[in-house]
Amino acid sequence: MTTSLKDLKVKLFTDGADKAQIVEMAKNAWIAGFTTNPSLLKKAGVRDYEAxxxxxxxxxxxxxxxxxxxxxxxPExxxxARVITTWGxxxxxxxxxxxxxxxxxxxxIRSLSRDGVKINLTALFTADQVARGVDAxxxxxxxxxxxxAGRLADFGIDYAALVQDAVNRSRKTPNVEVIWASTREVYNVIEADRMGCQIITAPADVLKKLPALGSKTGAELSLDAVRAFREDALAAGLTLALPGARAAE
Known part of the structure; x- marks a missing residue:
């Protein structure tokens, strides 16, 4: 079954902290939000967090x-959290x-949430964390x-059951949505959508590939690959002497 960008029900968030990139991605109506973290802030060179x-x-x-x-x-x-929530x-x-x-x-988390602070509970890797987090x-x-999910996959751990459990729990908890995090490839977006995740956050370079979803068949992609190999061989000037035959041009 072929999926296109317009078929996706999952909300698409950009994961990053570079302001110019965020503003650029925000021009796409299909980008529903943005996520940052201290590692991304460090990479973006942020010094004055609140500003x-x-x-x-x-x-x-x-x-x-x-x-x-x-x-x-x-306590800190x-x-x-009480300061950050005032930012908008x-x-x-x-x-x-x-x-x-x-x-x-x-x-x-329970106390803050009851006080009206909108929370993104992060770094969930186990079923117990998911269960207790959704409950809180x-x-x-x-x-x-x-x-x-992506980081679990990096270590050879099957994430499917954990993600599905989170989705099932969120469906019984109206104020909670599941974010598929640490996205590694475009197909993760398809997986998240099919598993019922409400949101997936991914780097901009992954999201920029989504408009091409469903635009080519496997046969067309095969020809593209073969043509690319041929063009690169010619550009590199590769030659190979063959007995009794003319060298490949």
Whole structure:
């Protein structure tokens, strides 16, 4: 079955922190939101977090934007969350499932969510984390749970059951949506859509390939590959002496 961009039901978020790229991606009506994290902020060279974030919210005021806390102390994480949520009505506060010492944030998440803070619970890798996270968020403000399917796949771990469990739980919890996170390839978008994920966040270079979905058959792609190999062989000037035959041109 061939899928095109217009067939997708999953909402498409861009994962990145470069303002110019975010503004450029926002020109596409099919981009529904944006996610950032401290690693992406570091890569983008962000120094003044609040100034950067408020500038970004002003540039893209009408779509979801996730900004993450960066403390490793739960009370301070809660305080940071309460500041970040004031940056705009479209802002979701990203909170990791635990501190670096393995202290779980479920109680803090429950309290913040009940106080109206929109949360993106991130770094979910286990069924227990998903179950407890969705339970903590249920009945509160609009929220997301980010399941790191791609990173699980990087280590040879089958993520399908975990993602499906998260989707099933979210369907019973109206204020919670599932984000397929750590996307590696275009086909992950198809997988997320077919599994019922409400959202997938992916790097811009992956999302930019989506308009081509469904535009070519396997046979056409095969010919494209063969032609590319032939063109590159000619461009490289490859030759091979063959006994009793003329060298390939």
């Amino acid at each position: 950067y974030a408020r500038d970004l919210v002003a540039a893209v005021p009408d779509r979801h934007i996730s900004f993450e806390v960066f403390s490793d102390d739960i 994480m809660v305080a940071q 009505p479209n802002v979701f506060v990203k909170l990791p499932v635990s501190t670096t010492r393995g202290e779980m944030l479920f109680d803090a 968020l249920g009945g509160g403000a609009a929220a997301c749970v980010s399941v790191f």
